[in-house]
Amino acid sequence: MHRFANPAQFNRLADVILPWAIGAMVLLFGAGLYYAFWASPPDYQQGESVRVMYIHVPAAWLAMFTYMVTAAASFTALVWRHPLALLAGKAAAPAGAVFTALALLTGMLWGKPMWGTFWVWDGRLTSVLVLFFLYLGYMALWQAIDDEEKAGRAASILALVGVVNIPIIKFSVDWWSTLHQPASVIRLDGPTIDGSMLTPLLLMAGAYQAYFVVVFLWRMKLEINRRKLSVARQAMMHAPVGAE
Amino acid sequence: MMDPLTIPGDVKFSSSVRVSGSALACRRGGRQVFENLNFAVQAGDFVRLSGKNGSGKSTFLRCLAGFLPFQNGEFSYCHGDDVHRALNPDDFLLSGHQNGLKPNFTLRENAKFFAKLMTGTAPRADTLGHAASVFGLGALLNEPVQYFSSGQRHRAALMRFALVSRQVWLMDEPTVGLDAENRAVLAQLIVAHKARGGIIIAATHDPMDVPGDTLDMDAFQTRNSVVDEDWL
Amino acid sequence: MMDPLTIPGDVKFSSSVRVSGSALACRRGGRQVFENLNFAVQAGDFVRLSGKNGSGKSTFLRCLAGFLPFQNGEFSYCHGDDVHRALNPDDFLLSGHQNGLKPNFTLRENAKFFAKLMTGTAPRADTLGHAASVFGLGALLNEPVQYFSSGQRHRAALMRFALVSRQVWLMDEPTVGLDAENRAVLAQLIVAHKARGGIIIAATHDPMDVPGDTLDMDAFQTRNSVVDEDWL
Amino acid sequence: MNQSNTPSHASIFTAIVRRDVSLAWSQGGGSLLALGFFLIAVSLFPFGVGPAPQVLARIAPGVIWVVALLAAVISLDRLYQADFEDGSLDDLMVSPLGTLGIVTAKVLAHWLSTTLPLALLAPALAVLVNLPDGAYGTLFISLIIGTPALSLIGSVGAALTVAVRRGGVLMLLLILPLYVPTLIFGVGAVDAVISLTDPMPHLALLGATTLVATVVGLLASAAALKLAME
Amino acid sequence: MNQSNTPSHASIFTAIVRRDVSLAWSQGGGSLLALGFFLIAVSLFPFGVGPAPQVLARIAPGVIWVVALLAAVISLDRLYQADFEDGSLDDLMVSPLGTLGIVTAKVLAHWLSTTLPLALLAPALAVLVNLPDGAYGTLFISLIIGTPALSLIGSVGAALTVAVRRGGVLMLLLILPLYVPTLIFGVGAVDAVISLTDPMPHLALLGATTLVATVVGLLASAAALKLAME
């Protein structure tokens, strides 16, 4: 456990992974976008607008995935007081907020042709909006308290409270019959979606995932360096006793 | 003024109690406030915490009360052979910079609530009256605290020590704003508590007329800078 | 630490200033706080207000500052031959129980605003730096006040006296929470102000190492109960 | 220990609940503020929206529930902040009852003194906004079931922001999104009755929300409060 | 006097306005709270009332104005109270500027930092509640004319209740009834445009209300504040 507690060690690990992740991201986005916009058929029902799906669905998946990462980091930080875990949550959250915003926006754009309205107050949509506010609250708490340690732990408590929302997002479509369609890929009895659509979807999901890894590691390194700098600055400021 | 020695429900505290710490350190807001602090007190001891402004007296008291964790070192609260890692809430009283009084409530209501909060039972009327009289607050018992002068308010906060019987007293600047007469009463109260086997740790800049040790917080300031080496 | 005597923009105050009152009385919350108070101070005087808790020291200072009316008697502020019925806002500074600092603002922002509020102009950087150094706050100028220890906060409030030049200083418990070193600085600051022809009226329970008179508020307590004859 | 009898936790608990209720109702307490806000805000709506009965009736359940939410939020600002500022939170936290007990007592007191009275007042205010006749009972029941969740969820936000000076906005941002399920199920139940369908599924979900809020809210508040004391 | 030059009142005035604006926008200040409240409260209405566009459009002007009023009231609680509690009101009151100047500076700062931004944010929020297209301009103008009155009238209530600890309720009860004329003329102007009649009479009355509030509000606030310091 404490092998990773060492920020220097983590930095080295990140330096090894980052180039590979960037490479994977570029390749997957290239292939995914090609399949999504050129090499896949339009839907017999939805026509060309089905292509929004390849942006929308992975964004929604990653929004939830990132939240779980943040929550797991928060749990680790609160229970084991792991210093890097706090930073992990802080590094992941903005990416999650972006994914959530993307899922909301693409969903709204898609909703206009599909349902004839940008927005309905159904369980799925509402709970995703709540997810977005949770990300904002998490980041705002980090900002609001000056003591980093304290700020991080307060934000972590909020992140754990918000975990309740994740199953609601996932299962709201099953619990309430609403406009939004139920899961067709991630389900117990296997995907029910056609292969020609599944390929670009999975490629795009992989691309988003790689993008997340890149952003996450990058921000972790940034946070670690910032922390280093402030430790060093404090060391300088308070060097001799009673220097005032 | 009644004799503060005769606190109702007076008990002799266990003489086998010992509070000690070695190599204690505390950080606050990312800064090392004190480090390498060693101390030991036992039943019947009075310790005066001294030190410059910002040397960490209040911080140390809050650590002892369990609000802040010690980042380092070993703290122990021994009760005969029982060793605990923190003071037991049933065994200490704390008075801090703020006085914890509700301005709308009368002194009586404030005192009653404090006693109930700490012991679960309302104080007897005579206990309460006596506790108030220690600091000469008898006449103010039915006045809302918001009309008190600053010294009266501070005395109202100190009343807790005469109201609830606990072995360890943690006092942050108990002499602030007290007039000469009440400083003498405070000293008497502490001496009486010592005699009962109580332990008093008091942070103050004023001299106090009580025999005991001094723990100088200036001695535990960080000599070399805080470098959390993990981060470099 | 710099010499507090050398306050920038130092002036010699008019020596013809005299503040006095005769048979003053004040009521608060329906109670007579003091009555029959006579006093007179002039340029270069230090007066220590003493008296028991609740004897009306803070109340008297707030009357002088014009917050509360005197219910009785004659107050006068003479400037040569000019006689006023109240202190002129341009001529005095007050520090009370609360310190008037905004916790979110840094010490520098707080001090700058105070100077602008009182004089209309921002203080020069060196004036501000010097004023901070008087109470050893130089290193804390850019820290938000909310992270100060209680003594540091109180020193930050006292900084106003080194920042803005006014003849009359009204100080309510200026020594509270100060460590020994800073009490000495405060005494020096007051002595220097006296030498400039300043007037200092300070309510405190602590001894202060400044030559001057003592005004004992205990002497002006109501002997018989408050009977408002208008109502009879 | 030294005490011959260890303090009774039940009576400490009761003492705190009583104190908080009486503080909330004393001059300047939060309950009257919340009720006053509820009353005045609801009665401003006919001025704002115009007195046309069918428009008012259409929006009545929503207005009542939304304003009740806002009133609860306003009173929450001081749930822990007031005790924190005057130092009595220190005393509470070192009491033998322990943090979880303290939090439970304070939330219960908040419900009893502030959010429950909102529920009791609501039917009277519903007249002002012309709620359809059959819906009064359901409005009342939905509020009775839903208001504990308002206190519980609010407690988390209040505890998380104690350490932040005047953290009001932040609290708003943290709490209101979490109130959304309560709001939706609450209004859903009343609307169901108005449109002559079954309100039970809504009420059941509302109850479930309150139950989840009880567990999560109390634990999270206790953790947040400990953190704030550092 | 001793000072060679008497202090410039204009620059003291500016210093206070600046300080108050920056405090209001700093962490935990009242402006963000009011704007956050405005934003969240308005967006809760579609949850509560349901998203039916024509219902929302019908109540849009009223909802925006009522919630703006409530947001202003929330921020007023601290207009003088915060300075009173930390002792800086003492300093303000003994400054050479004098009480009327202080009050004017603080009310101006409140308008600039809090109620004016409400007016600026309103058109954006109007989208959420589906305000009819032609009414955005009038909504905006009515708020620009009306918001100074919110700060001015609010200041009287805030000053009267400084001395009363946490006098929130009292303030609410004092202020909100006085807000009713502003509310009626403000909503009246917007409704007039929607129903294709002339909004000018409403706007003129709104302006008159604000003028009266200026004179009466400043004088009454100054008097109340002096009283509070005793």
Ligand code: HEM
């Ligand atoms: C703002 C509006 C919307 C939001 C917030 C939203 C949210 C989500 C979320 C969170 C998921 C992931 C669900 C899971 O993994 O179980 C998802 C999946 C999906 N969404 Fe949306 N959505 C919106 C609008 C739409 C619209 C308008 C459509 C098309 C009619 C749509 C079609 C889909 C599809 C096909 C999936 C994939 C389901 C699967 O195969 O698992 N969404 N959406």
Ligand SMILES: Nc1ncnc2c1ncn2[C@@H]1O[C@H](COP(=O)(O)OP(=O)(O)OP(=O)(O)O)[C@@H](O)[C@H]1O
């Ligand atoms: N706001 C108030 N309203 C009514 N009475 C008050 C108020 N403040 C103080 N008093 C009363 O006025 C009397 C004088 O109070 P004051 O604060 O002037 O005393 P003090 O001499 O400064 O005491 P201390 O040494 O405790 O600071 C006290 O009896 C007090 O109860």
Ligand SMILES: Nc1ncnc2c1ncn2[C@@H]1O[C@H](COP(=O)(O)OP(=O)(O)OP(=O)(O)O)[C@@H](O)[C@H]1O
């Ligand atoms: N809430 C806080 N967050 C961060 N730092 C703090 C906080 N409170 C105090 N400090 C810092 O911790 C140090 C110790 O403060 P503390 O209050 O313990 O000093 P003290 O010895 O009690 O001083 P005083 O004599 O002034 O009361 C100070 O340098 C102070 O700036």
Ligand SMILES: [Mg+2]
């Ligand atoms: Mg201290």
Ligand SMILES: [Mg+2]
């Ligand atoms: Mg006093």
